[in-house]
Amino acid sequence: MKIPSLVLFLAICSAAYATQCNVNPVNVPKQWITMSRGCRDSVRRQIQMEVSASIQYLAMGAHFSKDSINRPGFANLFFEASKEERQHAMKLIEYLLMRGELTNNLTSLIAVRAPERKTWSSGQEALEDALKMETEVTKAIRTVIVNCENDRSAGPGQDDNDYHLVDYLTGEFLEEQYKGQRDLAGKASTLKKMMDRHSALGEFIFDKKLLGIDI
Amino acid sequence: MTSGPKYSDTRCGKEIDDSRASSVCKGCTFDGLPAIFSFNIIILLSPYYASNCIMKVIALAVSCLLALSAVSAETCFNDVSMDCGQASNSLGLPSCNAIYGHFSRQGNVANEMQAYANLHMRRSYEYLLSAAYYNNYQTNRLGFSKLFQKLSDETWDKTIELIKHITKRGGSMDFARRSVQETVTRNSTIELQELESLAHALDTQKEIAERAFYIHQEATRNNHKTHDAEIAQYLEEEFIEDHADTIRNLAGHTSDLKQFIVQNDGNDLSIALYLFDEYLQKTV
Numbered sequence: 001m002k003i004p005s006l007v008l009f010l011a012i013c014s015a016a017y018a019t020q021c022n023v024n025p026v027n028v029p030k031q032w033i034t035m036s037r038g039c040r041d042s043v044r045r046q047i048q049m050e051v052s053a054s055i056q057y058l059a060m061g062a063h064f065s066k067d068s069i070n071r072p073g074f075a076n077l078f079f080e081a082s083k084e085e086r087q088h089a090m091k092l093i094e095y096l097l098m099r100g101e102l103t104n105n106l107t108s109l110i111a112v113r114a115p116e117r118k119t120w121s122s123g124q125e126a127l128e129d130a131l132k133m134e135t136e137v138t139k140a141i142r143t144v145i146v147n148c149e150n151d152r153s154a155g156p157g158q159d160d161n162d163y164h165l166v167d168y169l170t171g172e173f174l175e176e177q178y179k180g181q182r183d184l185a186g187k188a189s190t191l192k193k194m195m196d197r198h199s200a201l202g203e204f205i206f207d208k209k210l211l212g213i214d215i
Numbered sequence: 216m217t218s219g220p221k222y223s224d225t226r227c228g229k230e231i232d233d234s235r236a237s238s239v240c241k242g243c244t245f246d247g248l249p250a251i252f253s254f255n256i257i258i259l260l261s262p263y264y265a266s267n268c269i270m271k272v273i274a275l276a277v278s279c280l281l282a283l284s285a286v287s288a289e290t291c292f293n294d295v296s297m298d299c300g301q302a303s304n305s306l307g308l309p310s311c312n313a314i315y316g317h318f319s320r321q322g323n324v325a326n327e328m329q330a331y332a333n334l335h336m337r338r339s340y341e342y343l344l345s346a347a348y349y350n351n352y353q354t355n356r357l358g359f360s361k362l363f364q365k366l367s368d369e370t371w372d373k374t375i376e377l378i379k380h381i382t383k384r385g386g387s388m389d390f391a392r393r394s395v396q397e398t399v400t401r402n403s404t405i406e407l408q409e410l411e412s413l414a415h416a417l418d419t420q421k422e423i424a425e426r427a428f429y430i431h432q433e434a435t436r437n438n439h440k441t442h443d444a445e446i447a448q449y450l451e452e453e454f455i456e457d458h459a460d461t462i463r464n465l466a467g468h469t470s471d472l473k474q475f476i477v478q479n480d481g482n483d484l485s486i487a488l489y490l491f492d493e494y495l496q497k498t499v
Contacts, residue, residue, distance in 0.1 A: 022408035068312060
């Protein structure tokens with residue numbers, strides 16, 4: 001009984017105090033850290049959402065890679081989208097770090113869960129599903145903007161209107177979302193037209209087009 | 216089989232109303248087995264038949280027997296031969312897939328590959344959080360951050376590669392799959408001190424490397440239901456080689472830090488950690 005409790009005690013201590021293996025944590029002024037709690041928590045939730053989207057795109061890539069589906073162009077598109085979503089999560093993390101956040105509660109920031117959906121009946125359906133997912137992400141970014149633009153719960157010394165983050169999200173993230181949505185919607189339209197009378201051939205040709213092969 | 220319906224069989228060339236002949240044609244198309252018996256009967260009775268069709272029926276029966284050997288092997292070609300002869304709007308072709316050997320059929324190699332992809336994905340995001348932690352203004356160890364970012368990027372890329380490889384072998388990805396090797400999920404914190412975090416990374420990389428050994432072992436048991444040379448070779452080339460380097464590097468880092476901590480009564484520690492971080496920034 002004594003040894004485990006000693007280990008636990010040491011483990012608790014090591015988190016806050018110096019052991020022989022690390023230097024004492026130091027305190028530097030914190031007045032410059034001005035993000036409000038409501039805004040910060042919204043960004044944290046957004047990071048989780050981007051991670052979930054990246055995993056959902058992985059599932060789409062996996063589906064279209066199957067031998068029975070055999071759409072490498074679609075698979076490629078979705079694997080790339082998955083990487084992009086992960087990069088969005090990384091950009092938001094980077095932003096929080098710049099603003100003096102993420103000094104604690106790191107472990108709960110990201111939970112890796114299995115994707116909700118695993119199969120799609122066609123490339124067309126997957127493109128439309130991806131478009132729907134992007135629309136939800138865009139909506140969520142707008143919610144973060146609203147939460148950061150007017151946070152009534154902001155304490156003294158905190159930003160009730162986080163101009164810079166709002167500008168960053170509006171200028172960089174929303175721009176990328178709108179461009180991405182337009183691209184998906186365009187692809188979905190073209191494919192749908194090609195599928196109209198020649199569904200099997202249409203999807204086949206579109207898939208090769210996505211790979212950069214002209215046939 | 217006594218009241219064979221009238222139908223036209225392209226391989227018989229004409230409409231057949233003889234119930235025996237009918238059963239031969241049907242037997243070939245549907246299940247093959249009755250063909251043997253019908254074939255024998257026809258051999259015995261053949262002198263009594265003067266029909267033009269009879270030679271064709273015999274030829275068909277022979278081809279049925281040839282096809283019969285393929286039925287037991289469940290080949291794609293046999294699926295095609297069977298299903299294309301039938302007038303229907305759908306083709307099943309269940310054997311026309313990328314599965315060969317025992318992958319996805321017997322043993323747990325396919326399952327373990329899925330679990331391996333999932334392991335990479337989870338560890339990748341843990342590494343990403345470690346990279347973030349070492350990049351906050353208090354820890355401010357950009358070299359450590361870079362080290363963890365690299366580990367995260369590598370395990371992420373491997374996740375996608377593994378998913379692609381599973382589908383290359385005719386499998387599908389199951390994101391909920393866990394390895395039989397996996398015991399209780401570790402409930403560890405990301406917020407660790409420098410040496411602790413390196414120790415944690417070293418353990419994680421060993422976990423990933425040893426899991427590859429396990430799958431490799433499953434895939435290389437000769438004369439066993441799980442033998443799969445392709446998976447073994449893939450793991451060796453794309454994973455196992457790199458693991459040795461990564462583990463050796465991390466172990467080397469812990470040895471260096473250990474020296475800095477112990478020597479000079481620990482007075483070098485704060486400068487040593489700073490310099491070591493600078494070193495990581497330049498070399499990772």
